[in-house]
Structure formats: structure tokens, C-alpha cells
Amino acid sequence: MESGDLAIFALDATAAFGQEVSAALGVPLSAHEERVFEDAEHKARPLVSVRGRDVFVLQSLHGDAQQSGDEKLCRLLFFLGAVRDAGADRITAIVPYLAYARKDRRTKPRDPVTIRYVATLFEAMGVDRLVTLDVHNPAAFDNAFRRPAINLEARKPFARHFAARLAGEAICVMSPDIGGVKRADRFREALEAETGRPVATAFMEKYRSGGVVSGEKVVGEVEGKAVVIFDDLISTGTTMRRAAKACRSLGARRVYAAASHGLFTGDASAVVTDPLFDEIAVTSSIPPFRLSQEARERLAVVDIAALFAEAIRRLHSDGSIVELLE
Numbered sequence: 001m002e003s004g005d006l007a008i009f010a011l012d013a014t015a016a017f018g019q020e021v022s023a024a025l026g027v028p029l030s031a032h033e034e035r036v037f038e039d040a041e042h043k044a045r046p047l048v049s050v051r052g053r054d055v056f057v058l059q060s061l062h063g064d065a066q067q068s069g070d071e072k073l074c075r076l077l078f079f080l081g082a083v084r085d086a087g088a089d090r091i092t093a094i095v096p097y098l099a100y101a102r103k104d105r106r107t108k109p110r111d112p113v114t115i116r117y118v119a120t121l122f123e124a125m126g127v128d129r130l131v132t133l134d135v136h137n138p139a140a141f142d143n144a145f146r147r148p149a150i151n152l153e154a155r156k157p158f159a160r161h162f163a164a165r166l167a168g169e170a171i172c173v174m175s176p177d178i179g180g181v182k183r184a185d186r187f188r189e190a191l192e193a194e195t196g197r198p199v200a201t202a203f204m205e206k207y208r209s210g211g212v213v214s215g216e217k218v219v220g221e222v223e224g225k226a227v228v229i230f231d232d233l234i235s236t237g238t239t240m241r242r243a244a245k246a247c248r249s250l251g252a253r254r255v256y257a258a259a260s261h262g263l264f265t266g267d268a269s270a271v272v273t274d275p276l277f278d279e280i281a282v283t284s285s286i287p288p289f290r291l292s293q294e295a296r297e298r299l300a301v302v303d304i305a306a307l308f309a310e311a312i313r314r315l316h317s318d319g320s321i322v323e324l325l326e
Helices: 012-025 069-085 114-124 138-144 155-165 178-195 238-249 268-272 293-298 305-316 321-325
Strands: 006-010 032-036 042-046 054-058 090-095 129-133 149-152 171-175 200-204 207-209 212-214 226-234 254-262 279-283 300-302
Touching (some): 012 054, 012 305, 054 069, 069 090, 069 114, 114 138, 129 305, 155 300, 178 200, 238 254, 238 268
Parallel strands (some): 006 054, 054 090, 171 226, 226 254, 254 279
Antiparallel strands (some): 207 212
């Protein structure tokens, strides 16, 4: 791809993923500087001219041992502001994992709707568009932003992954709760298209009260099938484990789990290595740094750099993002 007036930056915390997107796109990353001062304040700036250019900035907003999600967000916002001040014509924030996307409604009196506040911060920095991957609630995400906000989906990369794994198997796609049924069904459709044969569907009841999760009933036929439990993210993994146990008890032949974002908090390593699962797959939106070595070796990571590269290509050339999503 000809770079022309295109400039792509990947902040230090997302440098590895940025290099993968750069390679898939065929456009080198532009140079930038990040400095931390003695008082822990920081600054970031582009080291090349961005005046009049179409600028894309990559930063995933998960917390890690080096920077919290809040610090990554702050660094990204400041860099976006610096790019705007330097005269960029159009600015797109590429955020594979968007922090606070799950806090999209009030569940208690006086609760914050944090995703809306985050959207306001991006807008205040003059961002023209934001691109992310598989947010928890697409409708709430759309409503939070007043500028174009694009939610890419990993269902097609996952469909290719599992079609190769499950050739000749009777397959069922399962949502671990009723709230994720629509998401799981879109993946089921993609898997049907990839395999060329019917894929069954199921979901599990789930109730949460005072931090305690309950509900054991499975709606759908899983006996004798390879079941793929599909969700937007895995945190502690307890939801996936509950669903896997239910599938095994009902006679599932194989059990897989797939989620776009692998946060892997708490004792998630024990879930990934649990023999309940034939495999757990996530995308490369978040490195699995919290997992044990054994768990990392068992984890399947589906690359989504090409998906983001294609989104950048289409946005830069004013191509169709709708076609990419469909």
C-alpha cells in the first residue's frame, strides 16, 4: 500500500501489535517519542510531520505491570491532542481493547456511565473516529460517541480457526448467558458460512446477585456435539467454566471456549489448563501476560492484525467499512 499522506503510530505499550498491523498493511510505523519525567509526569509527541496527513494511532487500553489502563488512556489522549495541535487533517484512534466499555449503564443509583465519559475525552482531543474490537454492548457503544465509532468483530477470524479445528464434527455454538445470544448467533452464522454446513445453537441461564453467579439450565442440544462457548471476553474464566461443566454433563463430545479479549485475571490460568476444555481461544487484542507458562502454551491466539490493517486501508481510502463488517 502506498503510504502517501498516511501516518501510523503505535504507542510504546502497544508496539508489538502495532508492528503486526504495520506489516499486514505494508506501511511502516511513524516515529514518535514518549518520555517519563522524575515526577512521573509524561509526554508523547510525533517525530515526523503530520500536517495535513491522515493519522492513525494504536493503543490498547488494558492494564499491565508497566501501565494501568488509566495511564494508557491518558497517554493516548495526550498524544492525540499533540497530533491535532501539529496540524493533522484527520485522526483515527485504533483501540483494540477499549477500557470501561463494560460500564455502559447504571446498575445502581448514582452509578457512572463511564464509557460515555471516555467518549467525551476522545472527542475533546479532536479525534475524528475511533475503531475498536467487540465491545460488550454495541448499542451502548454507538450511543456513547457523537463522532463515528466503529466496532470491528472477530467472528470471521474465529470462524476460520474453528472450521479448521472441527472439520467433519457436529458443531454447536453456545452463549454462556442470554445477554450474549446475539453475539454468539452472529458467530454461528460465520461458522456456518465457513464450514458450509448447519451449526446448532444453545445458551445457558445466568443470574448475578451480590457478586454470586447462579443458574445451570442449558437451552439447546449439545449432546454428541463439539461445543464452542462464545463470549466477548474472559476475565476470571468462571463463566466459561460453568458453561463447560454444564456441556460436559449433558454429553458434549468436545468443549471449546472463544472470546475476543483475554484479560485472564485472578486464577484464570487454572481455567485455561482445565481438562474440561479441549481449547480456549482469544484474539491478539491483549497479550496473555497474566497466564502461567503452561496456560500460555495451551492457549490458542487468533491474530487480528490483518483485520485492523484492512480497516485502516479502507478508512484511509474512504472504502466501505460496512462490507468489512459483513
